[in-house]
Amino acid sequence: MARRLVKQFGGFRAVDGISFEVRRGEAFGFLGPNGAGKSSTMRMISCMSPRSDGELTILGLDPDRAGSRVRSRLGIVPQEDNLDPELTVWENLYVYGRYFDIPKAALRRRIDSLLEFAQLQERAGDRVEPLSGGMKRRLTIARSLVNEPDLLLLDEPTTGLDPQARHALWDRLYRLKAQGVTLVLTTHYMDEAEQLCDRLVVMDGGRIVATGSPRELIEGHSTREVVELRFPPGSSESMAEAVGDLPERLEVLPDRLLLYTGDGDLLVEALGRRPVRPSSVLVRRSTLEDVFLRLTGRHLVD
Numbered sequence: 082m083a084r085r086l087v088k089q090f091g092g093f094r095a096v097d098g099i100s101f102e103v104r105r106g107e108a109f110g111f112l113g114p115n116g117a118g119k120s121s122t123m124r125m126i127s128c129m130s131p132r133s134d135g136e137l138t139i140l141g142l143d144p145d146r147a148g149s150r151v152r153s154r155l156g157i158v159p160q161e162d163n164l165d166p167e168l169t170v171w172e173n174l175y176v177y178g179r180y181f182d183i184p185k186a187a188l189r190r191r192i193d194s195l196l197e198f199a200q201l202q203e204r205a206g207d208r209v210e211p212l213s214g215g216m217k218r219r220l221t222i223a224r225s226l227v228n229e230p231d232l233l234l235l236d237e238p239t240t241g242l243d244p245q246a247r248h249a250l251w252d253r254l255y256r257l258k259a260q261g262v263t264l265v266l267t268t269h270y271m272d273e274a275e276q277l278c279d280r281l282v283v284m285d286g287g288r289i290v291a292t293g294s295p296r297e298l299i300e301g302h303s304t305r306e307v308v309e310l311r312f313p314p315g316s317s318e319s320m321a322e323a324v325g326d327l328p329e330r331l332e333v334l335p336d337r338l339l340l341y342t343g344d345g346d347l348l349v350e351a352l353g354r355r356p357v358r359p360s361s362v363l364v365r366r367s368t369l370e371d372v373f374l375r376l377t378g379r380h381l382v383d
Contacts, residue, residue, distance in 0.1 A: 087134035088121045088268035095121040097287035098135065103232075108254075108264040111275045112369065114377075119267035119289040120160065123236050125266065128152050140231055140282035153181065156230035156262075161236045162217050166210040170201055170220055173209060180225040191227060199223040199253065215246030222253060233257065235266040239273060251276055271369035285377045295369055302375045303367035304329055310338045310352075310359040323357050332374050341371070 082103070088096035096118045103109045106121040124130035126139060126147045137144060139151045164173050170309050174195060179189040196202045199219040204268070209217065218238065225233060239247040254277060258264055268274055274281055275295045283291040283298070291298055308328070320334045322333065327348055328340035338359075342348045345364035352362070 082136070083122075084136040085134070086122070086125065086132055086137055088118070088125060088130065089133040094287050096125070099284070099287075100284055101289065101292065103265055104204035104280075105263055106258075106261050107279040108258050108266070108277050110265075110269070110274050110278035111267040112269070112278075112281050112373070113283055114268075114269055117284040119284055120236055121287075122284075123234055123265070123267055126215065127157050127234050128156060137375045153228065154231045155203065156225035156228065156233040158222055158225050158233070158235040158238055160240065162168075162221050163207045164217060164224070165222060166208065169206050169208055170196070170212070171205040173220060174224055174227060177224050181228045183227070188227075191229075195223040198226075198256070200249075204354070213246070214242055215249055218242060218250055219253060222250070226257075230262070232263045232265065237265065237267055237269070239268075239270065247273070249368055259276045270380075271373065274369055283297055283373060283376055290376045298372045299367050299371060303371040304341040305343050305367065306341075307367055307371055308340040308342060308345045308348050309361075309363040309365065310340065310357070311336060311361045312338070312359055320357055320359075324352060324353055327351055327355075330375070338372070339371070341367070 086096055086100065087098055096307045099122070111122060113119050121130070125132050125137060128139070128144045128151050131145065138259060140154055142151050144151050152278070168176065171192060174192045175188060178191065183191065197206055199222065201216060201220060201223070204212065206256045209220070212220070239250055242250065251273070253263060264277070266277065275320065278295060280292070280294050281298070282289045291302060293301065310320070317333050317335065317338055321331060321338055324338065324340065325331050328342045330341040332339040339346060349362060349364060
């Protein structure tokens with residue numbers, strides 16, 4: 082639980098008085114562009130960076146007074162993999178597990194289970210260096226589970242992975258959630274947030290600008306459908322004037338127009354009577370990216 086949480090670096094407030102509560106057993110996300118304050122918030126939750134002001138309780142404990150007890154119950158997956166490339170897959174898990182004083186016999190049994198969970202049994206004796214990005218990410222998550230944490234923190238867990246590796250990693254996280262592990266993650270991928278999160282907050286400029294489930298955010302901040310019109314570069318602005326009265330809301334992007342409406346097919350029919358000739362027309366459901374555009378006026382990848 083956080084109340085009016087602040088992280089300040091000199092005169093700059095990276096996190097500016099945010100409040101939120103994570104429920105046991107849920108997947109809770111922080112969605113936003115780079116520089117929104119997501120990672121600074123995660124560093125405070127993980128007891129790696131002290132808060133500048135406000136209240137913060139993790140697993141019922143104050144991290145300033147009980148930091149070591151909190152850390153012993155956390156699993157942390159950093160944004161950048163920090164595995165030891167000179168050790169084998171098995172050795173990375175074993176060395177990390179010894180930091181928690183887990184008895185050797187119990188640790189070996191736990192490692193066998195984690196290798197199965199991460200689908201790395203056949204690579205247990207291989208060094209980390211030649212592994213694929215997806216394998217390294219699965220190993221990093223397996224390592225974070227060595228101490229059987231109550232809370233798993235994941236900072237941009239799938240950044241840099243190809244689509245197949247991302248979906249494989251999502252499957253591992255679904256399994257953890259089904260086992261009752263509480264997940265807190267940051268991401269700037271809207272599809273990832275929709276897939277994984279029960280609830281999430283949208284951050285921008287160090288503040289929370291919206292909170293709710295993915296469906297609640299879409300229903301509360303966008304229309305049911307969106308019509309995408311693509312035009313040659315440099316012509317979106319002029320085309321916007323010709324269609325601006327048709328949708329409930331209009332977003333002008335460098336390569337396309339987004340027309341927000343309750344009925345995309347009816348809007349496309351009305352477009353046929355206007356002097357516009359887009360290179361392509363797409364009718365789709367609203368997504369979290371549309372919510373983000375509405376709240377901040379920027380793409381998630383900015």
